[in-house]
Every structure is written in C-alpha cells, then in structure tokens.
Amino acid sequence: xxxxxxxxxxxxxxxxxxxxxxxxxxxxxxxxxxxxxxxxxxxxxxxxxxxxxxxxxxxxxxxxxxxxxxxxxxxxxxxxxxxxxxxxxxxxxxxxxxxxxxxxxxxxxxxxxxxxxxxxxxxxxxxxxxxxxxxxxxxxxxxxxxxxxxxxxxxxxxxxxxxxxxxxxxxxxxxxxxxxxxxxxxxxxxxxxxxxxxxxxxxxxxxxxxxxxxxxxxxxxxxxxxxxxxxxxxxxxxxxxx
Numbered sequence: 132x133x134x135x136x137x138x139x140x141x142x143x144x145x146x147x148x149x150x151x152x153x154x155x156x157x158x159x160x161x162x163x164x165x166x167x168x169x170x171x172x173x174x175x176x177x178x179x180x181x182x183x184x185x186x187x188x189x190x191x192x193x194x195x196x197x198x199x200x201x202x203x204x205x206x207x208x209x210x211x212x213x214x215x216x217x218x219x220x221x222x223x224x225x226x227x228x229x230x231x232x233x234x235x236x237x238x239x240x241x242x243x244x245x246x247x248x249x250x251x252x253x254x255x256x257x258x259x260x261x262x263x264x265x266x267x268x269x270x271x272x273x274x275x276x277x278x279x280x281x282x283x284x285x286x287x288x289x290x291x292x293x294x295x296x297x298x299x300x301x302x303x304x305x306x307x308x309x310x311x312x313x314x315x316x317x318x319x320x321x322x323x324x325x326x327x328x329x330x331x332x333x334x335x336x337x338x339x340x341x342x343x344x345x346x347x348x349x350x351x352x353x354x355x356x357x358x359x360x361x362x363x364x365x366x367x368x369x370x371x372x373x
Contacts, residue, residue: 133163135200137239139210139341140172146341149362153206153242156255156368169196174221175213180308183221190218194231202249203239206364208271209307209340211241216274241271242364243280243339253283258373259366260290264333266324266347268340269302281339281363290372296336297327305346321350328358339363 134157142150154164173193174186193214197203205211218232246252265285271277285293304310304320324347328336336351336358338344348360 133165133201135197135203136164136166137170137173137197137203137205137210137214138166139205139207141341141345142206145345146362149206149341149364152362152364152368153204156242156364157204159368160250160252160255165200167196167200173210173213173218175210175217176307178213178217178221186217186221190222190232191228193218194228194235197235197239198231201238202245203235204242204245205239206242206362207340208241208268208275208277209342211239212270212274214239241275241277241339242367243271243284244275244277246284246367247280254287255284255367257287257291257367257369258289258371259369260372261334262292262294262332263335263337263361263366264294264296264328264331265299265363266296266303266328266336266338266343267299268338268343269306271339272300277339281337284363284367285337288366288369291366294331294333297330298323299327301327303343303347305342307342310346317346321346325350325354325356329356333358335366336360337363337366 138150157164171192172189174189177186215236218236219229222229222232302320303324304317310317336347344360351358
C-alpha cells in the first residue's frame with residue numbers, strides 16, 4: 132500500500148524520532164511511505180481556541196495535500212482526531228470542501244488503529260526488553276475510540292513487560308492550550324499522573340501523542356525519576372535485544 136505520512140507540527144519540530152520510527156515500521160511491514168511536502172498544521176489549535184476561520188485555510192491545505200493518497204497515517208491521536216471530527220464541520224460553509232474533507236478524513240488514521248484495523252496486524256516483529264506502562268491519551272480514547280489497540284500491539288513486543296497504569300484514562304493535564312490557560316489545574320493533574328506512573332515502577336511511560344509525552348516527561352525529568360517517555364511508534368519500530 133502507498134501510505135502518506137502526516138507528520139504533525141509537534142513531531143516535526145520537537146520529537147522527529149516518532150516520525151522516523153513510523154516510517155521505519157510501515158516500510159518494514161512492506162508498505163511504501165511518502166512524505167507530501169505541502170503539509171502543515173491540521174488547524175486544531177485554531178479551532179480549539181475559538182478561531183475556526185483561521186483554521187479554514189489549513190484545512191483546505193490538508194485536503195489538497197492528502198487527497199491523492201489511499202491512506203494517511205499520523206503518529207498522533209490528537210491531530211487525527213481533529214482531522215476526523217473538526218475539518219468537515221469547520222468547512223461546512225463550503226459544501227464542496229466539506230465533502231472533500233470528510234472523504235480525506237475517512238482515510239486518515241492514527242498509527243495503532245491503522246496497524247490493527249486496516250493492516251490486520253498486532254505482532255509487528257518488535258523487540259523492546261523494558262518494563263513499560265502506557266498512557267492512552269484523551270483524544271485517542273474519547274475522539275478516536277482506539278480502545279485497547281495500542282495495548283494489543285505492545286503485548287506482542289518481545290521482551291516487553293507491560294504493566295497497567297493506575298487511572299490510565301485520566302487526563303495528564305496537558306490538553307493543548309489548557310495547560311497554558313489553567314496552569315495550576317494542569318500541574319495538579321500532572322502530579323497525579325506522575326504518581327501513577329511511578330507506582331508502576333516502569334522504566335518507560337509510552338503514549339501515542341507526543342504532546343502528552345512532553346508534558347509527562349517534563350514533570351518526571353524535573354523530579355529526576357529516571358523514568359523515560361517514549362512514543363508508541365518508537366517501541367513498535369524497535370529491534371532492541373533481538
């Protein structure tokens with residue numbers, strides 16, 4: 132299959148390793164991955180902060196960039212959630228664009244749902260000999276409803292000791308601009324999440340959204356806990372110890 136990689140702003144600017152791992156993984160599974168150069172922000176930040184008009188040119192750009200592809204995959208539940216649940220609605224004033232946006236959104240997938248639902252695989256041949264806990268992220272759970280797909284993938288990774296995260300479905304407190312507008316509440320939520328991670332005695336906290344990993348990882352680093360945060364794609368692409 133010819134797959135277009137939607138890298139997302141955060142992965143491109145801050146955690147490119149997650150994007151590289153996504154490409155490595157999909158190519159290892161036998162697929163061609165292309166990076167359409169015209170891609171930019173999905174517009175979620177604009178919509179979430181009350182500026183849908185400013186998001187509209189970005190939505191049009193997304194549609195024009197990814198419309199030619201059979202499938203679009205992103206290592207981000209948050210951005211895929213925006214594409215699938217915001218784009219057509221924001222473009223509703225232009226019915227033709229809204230229809231095109233809905234069609235492209237239907238072919239846009241978060242990485243774990245693409246692997247399990249479209250490719251039909253849970254064992255991707257990964258090896259990662261570490262004790263890992265998984266934070267499922269709000270948009271993956273509540274917008275995309277990926278359910279236990281990331282856990283099913285992690286359970287098939289050789290050497291990986293998967294431990295349940297207490298209160299896994301509770302938000303880490305990032306929430307995009309929520310962390311900026313409600314810093315005290317965000318900090319309190321982060322403290323609860325970090326306490327849960329530390330209770331697992333895991334070496335690694337994994338997730339499929341880089342924003343949550345940056346938030347949790349920043350807190351764990353400031354406390355000098357030694358616990359690392361790693362994107363799901365990096366674990367699934369790993370052959371460590373094999």
